[in-house]
Amino acid sequence: MTADGTPWFASAFDAHYPLMQTYEEAWTEVQAASVEALLDLPPGTRILDLCCGYGRHSQAWREGGHWTAGLDLSPPLLRRARAQAPSGRWVRGDMRRLPFRAGAFDAAALIFTSFGYFETRAEDESTLREIRRVLRPGGGLYLEMKNPDHLRRHLPPDSTVAIRQAQVTESSRIAPSPEGDRYEIRRLLRQPGQPERRYLYSMRLYRPEEIQESLRETGFGDMALFGDYQGSPASPALPRLIATARTH
Numbered sequence: 001m002t003a004d005g006t007p008w009f010a011s012a013f014d015a016h017y018p019l020m021q022t023y024e025e026a027w028t029e030v031q032a033a034s035v036e037a038l039l040d041l042p043p044g045t046r047i048l049d050l051c052c053g054y055g056r057h058s059q060a061w062r063e064g065g066h067w068t069a070g071l072d073l074s075p076p077l078l079r080r081a082r083a084q085a086p087s088g089r090w091v092r093g094d095m096r097r098l099p100f101r102a103g104a105f106d107a108a109a110l111i112f113t114s115f116g117y118f119e120t121r122a123e124d125e126s127t128l129r130e131i132r133r134v135l136r137p138g139g140g141l142y143l144e145m146k147n148p149d150h151l152r153r154h155l156p157p158d159s160t161v162a163i164r165q166a167q168v169t170e171s172s173r174i175a176p177s178p179e180g181d182r183y184e185i186r187r188l189l190r191q192p193g194q195p196e197r198r199y200l201y202s203m204r205l206y207r208p209e210e211i212q213e214s215l216r217e218t219g220f221g222d223m224a225l226f227g228d229y230q231g232s233p234a235s236p237a238l239p240r241l242i243a244t245a246r247t248h
Contacts, residue, residue, distance in 0.1 A: 007117075007118075007119075008117075008200045008201065008202055009073065009117045010073065012199050012200060012201055013053070013072075013073070013074040013076070013077055014074070014076050015076035015077075015080075016189055016197060017053075017074075017076075017077065018053075018054060018077075018080065019163060019164065019166055019189075020163065020166075020168050020187060020189060020199075025056065027112075028056045028057060028060055029060060030229050031057060031111050031112065031144075031229060032057050032060035032061055032064070033229075034142075034229035034230070034231075034242075035047075035057075035061075035107070035109045035111070035142045036061075036064065037231065038142060038224075038226065038231055038242070038244050039107050039140035039142055039244060040140075041066070041106070041107055041140070043064070043065040043066070044065060044066065044067065045066045045067070045106045045107055046066070046067045046068075046069075046104070046105045046106045046107070047061050047066050047067070047068045047069075047105065047106070047107045047108070047109065048068075048069055048071065048100070048104075048105040048107070048108040048109070048131075048134065048135075049061070049068055049069065049070040049071070049109060049111075050071055050095055050108060050109065050110045050114065050131070051071075051072055051095070051110060051111075051112075051114035052070030052071060052072045052077075052081065052090070053072060053074070053077045053081070054077045054078075054080040054081045054084065055070050055080075055081030055084060055085055055088055055090065057109070057111055058070040058081075058085070058088060059084070059085050059088070062085075062088065068088070068089065069089040069090075069091060069100070069105075070088065070089065070090050070091065071091045071092075071093050071095070071098070071099075072090075072091075072092065072093075073092065073093070073094060075092065078090050078092055095127040095130065095131075096118070096123060096126045096127050096130060097130065098130045098131070098133070098134050100134045101134070102133050102134060103134070103135065103136045103137070103139075104134050104136075105134055105135055105136065105139060106135070106136055106139050106140070107135070107139055107140045107141070107142070108131050108134070108135060108139070108140075108141050108142070109141075109142040109143075109144075110142070110143050110144060111142070111144050112144060113144060113145055113146055113203055114144075115127070115143055115144075115145055115203070115206075116145065116182075116203040116204035116205070116206060117202070117203055117204075118204075119179065120179055121179055121180070121204065121214065124204065124214065125214050125217060125218050128141075128214060128215065128218035128220070129218045129219070132218055132219045132220060132247050135247045136247070137247055137248065138246055138247060139246065139247045140244060140245070140246050141215075141220060141243075141244065141245045141246070141247075142242070142243075142244055143211070143215075143242065143243040143244070143245075144240060144241075144242050145203075145205075145206055145211065145240070145241045145242070145243070146183055146203070146205060146239070146240070146241065147227065147234070147236065147238060147239055147240055147241040148181065148183075148205040148206070148207055148241075149207075149236035150236055150237065150238060150239045151174070151183060151205070151239070152174060153236075154239070155172060155173070155174065156170075156172050158170065158171040158172075165191065165192055166189060166190065166191045167189075167190040167191075168187055168188070168189055168190075169187065169188040169190075170185060170186070170187050170188075171185075171186050172184060172185045172186070174205070175202075177204075179204060180204055180205065180206075180210075181204075181205045182202050182203060182204050182205060183202070183203050183205055184200065184201065184202045185199075185200070185201040185202075186198070186199070186200055186201075187199040187201075206241065208225050208234055208241060211225075211241070211243050212225070212243070215243065215245045219247065219248060220245035220246065220247060220248075221245065221246060221247075221248055222245060222246040223243060223244065223245045224243070224244045224245075225241065225242070225243055226240070226241075226242040226243075226244070227239075227240055227241070227242070228240055228242075229242070
């Protein structure tokens with residue numbers, strides 16, 4: 001929660017977010033291809049892009065011959081997605097209550113650490129149940145997270161970088177909570193002639209056995225864990241924890 005009681009994710013992804021995340025662009029094709037490969041998706045797959053932001057993965061999948069729908073909570077990011085791809089399917093909504101019919105999709109993806117935002121593990125599992133509901137039987141889920149073992153040994157140092165005419169100062173930490181450790185990032189954005197803007201990002205860290213348990217409890221099976229986008233086995237030496245699973 002922010003100081004005024006608003007959930008952090010309701011305000012952190014504003015119109016300035018893409019400016020602070022320019023390095024994401026270089027990973028778009030690699031991430032989109034990873035979902036296709038690790039879920040073994042044939043052309044024409046119906047993909048739900050959760051936390052789609054401004055739609056970079058949806059666009060890559062559409063160009064690859066898939067049918068996509070992007071969902072996000074942020075109006076500014078969805079406006080940018082619509083401006084860049086007017087023919088795309090962009091929906092504002094909460095992952096815990098997906099506005100789609102049962103069985104509407106063949107696959108769903110949460111890319112770039114977009115899972116674990118909510119305060120409780122029960123809310124995260126509500127998200128997984130909703131994803132299961134909107135996937136067809138045998139549909140695939142791709143879930144990317146931080147690897148907590150690797151992160152603890154390689155916590156990013158505080159830094160300040162210049163991006164275009166802006167200056168972004170960032171610090172991160174692992175913070176304990178009653179529901180388990182969380183990875184928190186604080187950012188300060190300075191731009192000429194504009195007031196300073198402060199941002200908080202916070203996500204629950206899942207150990208491999210925890211995410212497998214949550215997937216099993218919410219009706220998924222055929223689970224696999226990977227440590228990078230190329231499909232290497234999950235390992236404390238690798239920075240990512242990517243879970244794939246299928247509905248029964």
